[in-house]
Amino acid sequence: MARQLSDRGAGPSQRQLRVGELIRRTLSDVLNRAEIHDPDLNRMSITVGEVRTSPDLKVATAFVMPLGGGNRDEALAALRRNRHELRRAVNKGLTLKYSPELRFVIDESFDRMDETRQLLDRDDVRRDLDED
Incomplete structure (x- = not known):
């Protein structure tokens, strides 16, 4: 019990x-090889940046971004429409007790990196950084 209380908020386990x-x-491999029977999804190039799992490993949240960052809503709709087929394809490649949902x-980390880069490129910020 004490271990569980101290582990809260400590981040994901190994x-x-x-x-x-x-x-x-x-x-990523399944999407790259276009193994899903949906021409709309197979036409898109989608990057899977990260997957976070719940502590019980029954839910997996995939952070995705279509190539170039466009058609985000269309990409999400296609992935969500085919999530059951994607789940089966992923489960074939893994040996887990449960197939995660x-x-x-959308992976917003690329947008945050661009915003940070733009902020650091501003003249007033660069001037402040150069003073140090």
């Missing part, structure tokens, strides 16, 4: 990280 990375690789969200 097992969660390992399973998330395995799911990410497998999902797949959830898809």
